[in-house]
Amino acid sequence: MRNKKNFSKLKFQSSSYALAPNVRRDFKDVEDKLRGEDFAILEKKRLKNDLEAYSYEMKSDIDSYGKLEKYIEAAQKALFMTDIDKTVEWLYDDGEDAESEEYSLRLTNFKAIGDPAKKRHFYHSELPTYFTQWDKVNNLINSKLVDIEHLTDSQKELITKKQSEALALFAGVKAEQESKPLFENPSYSVEQIDNII
Numbered sequence: 321m322r323n324k325k326n327f328s329k330l331k332f333q334s335s336s337y338a339l340a341p342n343v344r345r346d347f348k349d350v351e352d353k354l355r356g357e358d359f360a361i362l363e364k365k366r367l368k369n370d371l372e373a374y375s376y377e378m379k380s381d382i383d384s385y386g387k388l389e390k391y392i393e394a395a396q397k398a399l400f401m402t403d404i405d406k407t408v409e410w411l412y413d414d415g416e417d418a419e420s421e422e423y424s425l426r427l428t429n430f431k432a433i434g435d436p437a438k439k440r441h442f443y444h445s446e447l448p449t450y451f452t453q454w455d456k457v458n459n460l461i462n463s464k465l466v467d468i469e470h471l472t473d474s475q476k477e478l479i480t481k482k483q484s485e486a487l488a489l490f491a492g493v494k495a496e497q498e499s500k501p502l503f504e505n506p507s508y509s510v511e512q513i514d515n516i517i
Contacts, residue, residue, distance in 0.1 A: 360420070363420055364419075364420040364423070367420050367423035367424050367427065368411070368415075368418075368423050370423075370427055371407070371411065371423045371426055371427045371430075372408070372411055374427060374430055374431070374434065375404050375407050375408050375411075375430065376408070377434075378400070378404055378430060378434045379401065379404050379405075379408075381434075381437075382397055382400065382401065382434075382437065383401070387441060388434075388437045388438065388441050390502045390503065391437040391438075391440040391441045391444075391502050391503055392433070392437045392503055393501075393503040393504075396433065396503075400430075400433050400434075403429075403430070404430070407426055407430075436505060437503075439505075440502060440503070440504075440505065440506065442510070443506055443508075443509070443510055444497070444502060444506075446510055447493065447497060447513075450510075450513050450514075450517065451490070451494070453517050454486070454490055454516070454517055457517055458483065458486075458487070461479065461483055465479065465480075485516075486516045486517075489508070489512070489513070489516055490513075490516075492507075492508065493506075493508050493513065496508065
C-alpha cells in the first residue's frame with residue numbers, strides 16, 4: 321500500500337480596510353464637532369420655544385381674569401406685561417435668529433417674576449385643603465386623648481405640646497392670610513404646613 325502525498329501552494333492575499341489611527345481620530349473630531357453643532361441648534365430652538373411658551377403663559381395668567389392676576393403687584397404687573405409684549409414682538413422680528421444666551425437671559429428674567437407668582441398662587445389655593453385636614457386631625461387628637469386610657473401623663477403632655485405648636489402655626493397662617501396681600505410672599509410654606517399634618 322502506497323500513500324501518496326501532494327502539496328500545492330495556495331495563493332491568498334489579505335488586506336485591511338481599517339482606517340489609519342490618525343485618520344480615525346480626525347474623523348471622530350469632525351463627528352464630535354458636528355454633533356456639538358447639532359446639539360447647539362437643538363438647544364437654541366428649545367430655549368426659543370420655552371421663552372415663547374412662557375411669555376404666552378404669563379401673558380394669559382397675569383392678565384385680567386387670569387389665575388395669577390392677584391399674585392403680582394399692580395406696578396410690577398404693568399412692567400412685566402410690557403416686557404412680555406416687547407419680547408413676543410422681538411421673537412418674530414430681530415429675535416428670530418438670536419443667540420441662545422439671549423433667549424436664556426430673557427427666560428431667566430421672566431421666571432424671576434413669574435415663578436414666585438405661581439408659588440404664591442399654589443400656596444393660597446392649597447390652604448383651604450390644609451385647614452380642613454388640620455381640623456380633622458385636631459379633632460381626632462382631642463378624641464383619642466380622652467379615649468386611649470393607657471397613655472401616661474408625660475405622653476399626653478408631649479402630644480398636647482406638639483398639638484399646641486401646630487395650633488400656633490395654623491393660627492399664624494390664618495392671621496397672615498387675612499392681613500397680607502396676595503402678591504407678597506408668605507412667611508410660611510406648603511412644606512412647613514405639610515410637615516405638621
